[in-house]
Amino acid sequence: MNRNEFFKLYGLTIALLVTQLSVAHAAPSDSQHLHRPVAIESIGQRLVVANRDSGSLALIDLPKDQVVTAFTAKLADRISDIATIGDEEIFVADPAENQILHVRLHGNTATVQERVSVPASPVRLSRSSNGDFLVVACHWARQLVLLEVDRFGSQTPCTLDLDFSPRELLFANDSELIVTDAFGGRIAIVDIGKRSVVADVEIPGHNIRGLTFEPKTGRLMLAHQLINGFLPNSRDHVFWGNVVTNLMRYVEVDKIQAAVKRKRIHGAIYPLGQERDGAGDPGPVLATLSGHVVSLLSGVNQIGIRQPDDREFVRISVGRGPSAVCEIPNGLGQFQDCVAVANRFDDSVSIVDLNQPAVVKTVWLSSDATLSDVARGEMLFHDASLSLDGWFSCASCHTDGHSCDELNDNLGDNTFGEPKRVLSLLGVAQTSPWAWNGGQTQLVDQIRKSMKLTMQSEEQRKIDEDEVFAIAAYLRTLDFAPGIDAARSVHGNQTGSLKVDETQANLVREGKTIFHNANCVECHAYDAFTSGVVQNVGLADLPDLELSPPSLRGVSQRRAWLHDGRAKSLRDVFATAKHQSVDFTRRELDALVAYLRSL
Template sequence: MYHLRFMILLLLMTTTGWHSDAAELERRLRRPVSLTASDNHKWLYVANQNSGSITIIDAAALSVAKEIDVGGRLTDLAILDDTHLLTLDEKNHQLVLLAGQGTHWKVVSRLDIAQYPIQLQVDRTIKRCFIASLWSRTVTTVDLSRIDHKPLSQKNITAKLQISFEPHKMCLVKERKKLIVAGTFQNKLAIVDTNNLKLTVTKKIPGHNIRGLAISNDGKRVLIAQQELNSLARSTRDDVHWGNMLSNLLVSLSLDDLCHSQADVLKQREVIHLGEPGRAAGDPGPIYITPKGKLIVVLSGVNEIAISNDTNRFDFERVAVGRHPVAAISSSDGHLLVANHFSDSISIIDRNNIKQIERVSLGPQRELSPAERGEMLFFDSQLSHDGWMSCHSCHTDGHSNGQLNDNLSDGSFGAPKRVLSLLGVGETGPWAWDGKVQTLSQQVKNSIQKTMQGTAPSEKQVADLVAYLNTLTLPLVLTELRTAPNETIINRGRQLFQTLDCKRCHVPPLYTSTASYDVGLKDSVGNTRFNPPSLRNVGRQTSFFHDGRALTLKDVFTKYKHQTNRTLTEVELNALLKYLTSL
């Protein structure tokens, strides 16, 4: 019966013309994030984040054929077979199944999954998919073997794995029956057994901002596009210029070492530096390897694609594309198709001659708001000296990379400080660790000129960036996303928070204050007064205090006895921690 309904649906879509033609495309922001091609390479499908739509491009004509409204906020797209597409809707927390062919598609199922889904990995052989959910810290397996007969339901979810970090990029290693899961903010890689979705090992690696994962053609190496922030370097012109402070890397690790719990993953680590002084390669993204072994790296921050040459696979030639490229695939004729997020376009790259030969517009754009212009600037590495970094490089997707950086946020060099999250930053002034920056506009100027060593931004650029920063909101706390909170224990912790006078510095409802305090902590150059960071979403932090010396929230009270005038009992400590992680 389901198969019959599907065939009737195809007939209706073919005869009624209910999708907008390309000539009738609405003026709006699409913001492509993912693309895939039909098996016969006649059609290219593009997932658009902001518009919640899928654009269908005629590969031969290189023109938009249709645009289908799916709804929500799309984060990824994959093809399952000739008649099914899968996409993720981050806004409604759903896996969306579409049925159809060519230019005719229809949403046939929506499956509620762990909140904030961000990436798909599809195993087409077994007909299943793996879904990484960002703020839920969850990986989900969905069985897709009977979708021709039944719509998706919760019975299709065969397993869920909760991990210790926010996942993003994933890579399926079918031969080993493993799934590699990389952290969005933390420098961690998890190896998951795909047979039972059990975690086998988690490895910590140097660096952050992992935006590309790929397996070498011989199946022996894992390639990772990432950045590395050096806490020993300073945000001076020299350290930025020479790539000492922040480097953009293509890292190669042994897959055997990564999968073995006792192996040192750094022992056979190889590093390729992307970019050079005078022409850096800020915010490297997805990685692709051609059948002949040619490496392709998306350089999102500088609006380029890097392609290794035929004589030396570690020597790259670069080609300019649209603004903020985020995904790429190969076409049947060997060209490279690149999705440009902020340009709402697809670039067609001649891989052999290393040049852009065509750019396909996904449709007309409406006028941008200040916040939307600010978002473009936030992810633009060209704001920095030589293009080494963007705001996103340290404040990943508006949050934090969890690293230490020695800049002038405390008014001095020599004492690197923890990079703070920008989620909710518009409400938590003053800014900088010493609390001496009174406006967010001034903090933006300081970051561009003093930390990134860029040229002075215009007042309009500053205003736009501030407008964007004010849109960055906090996600739901992890405890709410995973379990029903124990209100009794949380209330007991709330009472302790009051009794211990934690509210003196961390004043509700923002859990910070405008003053700076000496709370018995001293940095390596003698500074003792710090402005207290907000405790909202403190449960997501990976380290604590200005220099990250406390590695767990529990250590704050047990190892460092932070502002407690007595030793807390285990029951009291548990209640206080439950309360703090509920904020």
């Protein structure tokens, strides 16, 4: 079978506008406001949908062939994920308040029972199969939080530090948890009983968003992207998927367990895209009890479905921005093998029959919500159709608005041949001029240039200026990431509420003095910690290189440093790459790194 035969596209969609039930202490969806569903789970004969922006849950009843929906009251400022235990208990992650909520359902009413404060940015929840443990991934804090369900509100949360930002979580068994990198290709196995990392490997790739076990073989399946930093971002390389490739990777779990620390492993790969049909931004992956595998292709508004005895994925269209999927255990009416897909960018849930395969119902969470420029900009930022043949979106490289920290050889600096590290867009409104060479003084000009030359947008359609300005409006809302140590000092919504380590605080103050005395402020002035003009980089092997200094706000949240990614730690920036001509002592380096980690 050749590569073109791997994919078939079906387009059957039957839309059903559902009735919204009024609920005690809850208002139905305001048509002017978006819900933005980001998580979905099945409990009994209903679906629970977590709405990021409205901070509510949508409860979808599935009796026989009818679908009715009710909305709970606002439970949280924002919701990033949910985990259910039984038919009534739901745990909700609130990244705005840095809390985990224990919620109990009574009919169509949800009541918050308890709240537990956690470090900054809880993004994922996972429960052990026996229901004893709940694990929280806090990605800016680079920590896991382990909670015993029976003592949820009466315990001091146990935290486990990681040296990468965690995101996807999957229990291998009741005592071992698989954790993947939010930005890069790291995979770790955590022993829950020992509260320690027992395996740590890396795959070639970034943006791991799908994680499950393959039916029958038990191999780990990872949906992710792979950026090739040493090929020019030319039209031909984008067309063939050589710049950003979308993959399903299969890895034997015992290979991870046996590997030495940070060993790079490969496994087997399956391409999710092909020429003229790129499959941008692979998302969550689900293996069903019937043996089907469902892979969300979030950037192209599709899902791939693999039948139990097949290896190819058949692609069908769903709603805009599919972001979460769950199995409907008993099917829906005549359709026996069904999944529900939450579509973030059009406030809908697609009910999919896996055997046809086709969308058989669409549940609308809001009917006529009005998109602001910011909301439209976020949608476009995650839209792979802006690139040639749908290979990648803005978010493919600028993950969560941040950075995958890989190299890319594009024309941002007006030349090929010198690949540079992808810059973070967090706080981008405060970091003009833009591009590594500081060549753009207007943010909209930088966006337009990236769409035209990096994404090769114009081959398929003329660039829409309204879209450029909408993306700019969205980017201006993005704030800097917190430093790792700052994120770890957050407890709930109270910054610095944990006991202050005076020794560490003194080291940070000492580092700030060194930063000032070494004249780092010439290029990284306070507030935004950048200068607004190009500066000499100060590298021994590149004495004449001038670049626009990136902001140091959130600098500890990177995986590689300097324009070419040569430094693999903050310490390496000075000790190995020799940024600055000063020979710092060990103590001075400790202090300087501590200060940078606090920014």
